[in-house]
Amino acid sequence: MKSEELKIGAKRKSLKAIKEYTNVKKVLLVLFLCFACSQLSIIHCQLSITRERVFTGQGLYGFMNGGADLFLEYGVEKLTNRDVTWNGESYTIDIYEMPTPEDAFGIYSMQVFRCQQADLGGGISCLSPYQWLGVIGNRYVSVVFPSGSEAAQKGVDGLIDHYFPETDNALPVFPEKWQAEPPYSGVLKYARGPISLSNISKDLSGRLKELDYKGVWLRKGGEEDTYEACVCCDSRQQCEAILTKLDPTMVIELQDTVIYIKGKESEEETPDFGPFGF
Numbered sequence: 001m002k003s004e005e006l007k008i009g010a011k012r013k014s015l016k017a018i019k020e021y022t023n024v025k026k027v028l029l030v031l032f033l034c035f036a037c038s039q040l041s042i043i044h045c046q047l048s049i050t051r052e053r054v055f056t057g058q059g060l061y062g063f064m065n066g067g068a069d070l071f072l073e074y075g076v077e078k079l080t081n082r083d084v085t086w087n088g089e090s091y092t093i094d095i096y097e098m099p100t101p102e103d104a105f106g107i108y109s110m111q112v113f114r115c116q117q118a119d120l121g122g123g124i125s126c127l128s129p130y131q132w133l134g135v136i137g138n139r140y141v142s143v144v145f146p147s148g149s150e151a152a153q154k155g156v157d158g159l160i161d162h163y164f165p166e167t168d169n170a171l172p173v174f175p176e177k178w179q180a181e182p183p184y185s186g187v188l189k190y191a192r193g194p195i196s197l198s199n200i201s202k203d204l205s206g207r208l209k210e211l212d213y214k215g216v217w218l219r220k221g222g223e224e225d226t227y228e229a230c231v232c233c234d235s236r237q238q239c240e241a242i243l244t245k246l247d248p249t250m251v252i253e254l255q256d257t258v259i260y261i262k263g264k265e266s267e268e269e270t271p272d273f274g275p276f277g278f
Contacts, residue, residue, distance in 0.1 A: 047162060048085040055079040070110065071096065073193040074103045086159045089145060089152040093159065096140040102215065104140040105172040106190035108133060110199060111142070118185040124171065126185045132156045137169040175217050175230035177253065177260055191216045201227055203265045207245045212238055214257075221262055228252075231259040 053063075056078050060068040063079065071079075078097045083090070098104040105124065112118075112133055115126035125134035132143040132153075143159065145152035172190070174180035180188060191197035192215050198205040200218050204227070208216075217230040233239040239259055243251065252260040 047159075049082055050085065051081075051083040053081045055081070070195050070199075071107060073195045074107045075099045075192070076103075076107070084159070086162075087151070087155045089147060089149070089155050091152070091156075091159060092144045093163070094142040095163070096142075098138050098140060101135065101138050101170050101172040102190055103192065104135045104138050105184070105188075106192050106196065106215070107140045108135045109185075109189040110196060111140075112185050115185055119183040122182075123169070124184055127153065127156070129153075132160075134160070135172070136160075136164050139164075175258070175260070177255075178217075178219070178228075178230065187219060189218045191218065201229070201263070201265065203227075203263050204229055204261075207263075208242065211242055211245065213242060214238075221264075223264075225265045227263050227265070229261050229263065231261065233257040233259070 055063050060071060060076065060079060076096050076098055080095045082093050084093060096107065112126045114128060117127040119125060123134065125132065130145060130148045134141045143156055189200050191200055194205065197216055214232040214234050219228050221227050231242060236257055239257055242259060246261060250261045250263055252262055
């Protein structure tokens with residue numbers, strides 16, 4: 001009887017061992033499959049850089065010729081240009097490092113053109129059939145994908161996340177009185193000097209000619225050919241000098257070193273805002 005009980009006990013232990021062994025195999029198999037999938041994902045999303053160039057200061061002229069003047073007015077510090085392959089699609093990514101988020105937005109506002117999607121997810125960006133433009137902190141970023149395919153468009157988000165994984169991407173400080181809300185793209189513009197301002201408003205550019213200022217925010221006014229502007233000064237004296245060049249009826253409010261104004265473009269001076277949305 002005792003021998004029979006020993007046999008049954010041994011059999012139970014054997015079955016338990018087999019069961020435990022089987023469970024271990026299952027766990028190992030699952031771990032192996034997870035590892036294999038992760039490796040396939042890494043391979044699939046592997047970034048391949050075919051060319052990289054860096055330009056600083058006056059070296060920007062070697063990259064874009066005459067167009068460099070506008071970027072230099074906004075104080076561009078460095079441009080990194082890369083040709084890459086991501087998820088099997090070809091991209092050219094240009095990263096312009098600017099002094100401030102306002103400067104990054106300023107040059108962005110001069111380039112944005114007919115967005116299919118704009119300012120999604122709380123950020124500032126513009127997606128068109130062959131290009132993605134965005135403001136990420138103090139960087140203006142352009143991504144061009146020549147194929148224009150749906151796969152290339154969808155791949156942009158992953159490429160941007162690869163290069164800019166951080167979450168601390170401060171938005172520009174917009175004029176306080178305007179209480180600006182999204183969308184910003186194609187609605188607000190920021191000029192840093194005479195070159196950019198002349199591309200936005202001939203009227204205001206003429207009035208501020210040869211005067212110093214920190215920057216000018218602009219948006220379309222409520223009537224045809226009208227505009228609203230927020231002129232930011234470095235000092236009260238600077239603002240007072242600007243006031244002498246403005247018609248008093250143009251001034252909405254003066255706040256220390258900020259002037260809110262409204263104006264109207266003359267018919268022969270009306271700039272072509274088509275590419276910029278107003």
